[in-house]
Amino acid sequence: MIDPEIQYQAFKMREQGYSYRRINKELGISKGTLNYWFSKDGKEKQKKRTKQYRQKPESRFRRKVQREFDIKGMSTQDLIEHTSKKAFCYICGDKLDILHDTYDLDHIYPKSQGINNNLSNMHPTHANCNYMKGKMLFTDFLERVEKILNYQRKQINITDKILAQQENEQE
Numbered sequence: 026m027i028d029p030e031i032q033y034q035a036f037k038m039r040e041q042g043y044s045y046r047r048i049n050k051e052l053g054i055s056k057g058t059l060n061y062w063f064s065k066d067g068k069e070k071q072k073k074r075t076k077q078y079r080q081k082p083e084s085r086f087r088r089k090v091q092r093e094f095d096i097k098g099m100s101t102q103d104l105i106e107h108t109s110k111k112a113f114c115y116i117c118g119d120k121l122d123i124l125h126d127t128y129d130l131d132h133i134y135p136k137s138q139g140i141n142n143n144l145s146n147m148h149p150t151h152a153n154c155n156y157m158k159g160k161m162l163f164t165d166f167l168e169r170v171e172k173i174l175n176y177q178r179k180q181i182n183i184t185d186k187i188l189a190q191q192e193n194e195q196e
Contacts, residue, residue, distance in 0.1 A: 114149065116150050116155070
């Protein structure tokens, strides 16, 4: 959401005769947003475009095809067969029901390090587990988790000691 102060500045600049391009450069607001704000029928045009897009069956089909064939032309059925052999989250170890659960395919070696999109570099994971790991190497992720766990254990021990002291003082 855009800050109301920035929107106010944009309207002031437009009143002063600034072009969309100049407002775009100075405030970092897209020209489409500016057109939406300043055009008499900008909001109506946007509603019409959205309605037309949602009514096109081929646009929904196109998105579905991208989801079904996202791994080098492999069909969904082939992908299910491949991942059902590894039907567990390789980060937390819980079982995955490939046909009914939603899951992510996590890159063992991140794409950001130049490694390709081969299935041999991917394992199924829960979406939350994959989100936590992010772009880290698995070993880096484990080190981070261990550090967090050790820190939280210390906090729990400190809390337990404080609670024990308070109980002793009350007795």
